[in-house]
Amino acid sequence: MSANEKSPYNASVIGREEINPQLVVLRVQPDGPLFEFAPGQFVVLGLLGSEPRVPEAAADEVAPEPNKLIRRAYSIASSSLERRYLEFYLTLVTSGQLSPRLFNLRHGSRLFLGPKATGVFTLNRVPAGKSVLLIATGTGLAPYISMLRTMLVHDAQRRFVVLHGARYSWDLGYRAELESLARIRPNFTYIPSITRPDEDPHYRGYTGRLQALLEQGVVEKESGVTLDPAQADVFLCGNPDMIRTVKAMLEAKGFKADHGKDTGTIHVEEYW
Incomplete structure (x- = not known):
């Protein structure tokens, strides 16, 4: 990305907990106010193709465009009452494009966070008392x-x-x-x-x-x-x-x- 191009990144990693080498919990804080969401919904995360992969991952089968975001939707693990950050529970897909790059992130790393959460996998349609x-x-x-x-x-x-x-x-x-x-x-x-x-x-x-x-x-x-x-x-x-x-x-x-x-x-x- 050239110096005069605006970065697509709008969030930072503020926490990283490694469960084991293939599982990690990331906490991501947006630059601005956090959107509202319902428990069970998901949001898009993204990194540029130029970002490095963790060493234990396989090489990209096809090299991604370095200045283009690789995006994927991930379910939110944090409470909807938590207004500072979002939490994600991720698995390393060694042949994947995005997860090997997400696993390389550390505290302070920058990334793209989608503008809103979506999805209908929520408790909204479960009757009270069930x-x-x-x-x-x-x-x-x-x-x-x-x-x-x-x-x-x-x-x-x-x-x-x-x-x-x-x-x-x-x-x-x-x-x-x-x-x-x-x-x-x-x-x-x-x-x-x-x-x-x-x-x-x-x-x-x-x-x-x-x-x-x-x-x-x-x-x-x-x-x-x-x-x-x-x-x-x-x-x-x-x-x-x-x-x-x-x-x-x-x-x-x-x-x-x-x-x-x-x-x-x-x-x-x-x-x-």
């Missing part, structure tokens, strides 16, 4: 963190359950925060599960795929929330295979998709 089951794999957890940080303050009567799957215990981002919430909030239950327990021998907890835990009645056992569309709405975010199999299982129990004008009890975020 329980909410939030099911995610990997960084699909991010929109639920925003929901919990916001709604557990305002909606103390509604029951929330998080069912989160990952390969290893060290991939369970926000685990300490969610365990703490579960201890102090009687209306919240956290159920983590890992799929490679043989390689993680110190982990103590549920193992296996999330759909298997649902079939085994783990949610009812741990939370008292029944998989009944009259009692609960279900949110799905993460691996497409998980979404497909869990959605089919729920539909067999009488749940139906929430889409457009058709109000339903299964809410899906097309995350990948």
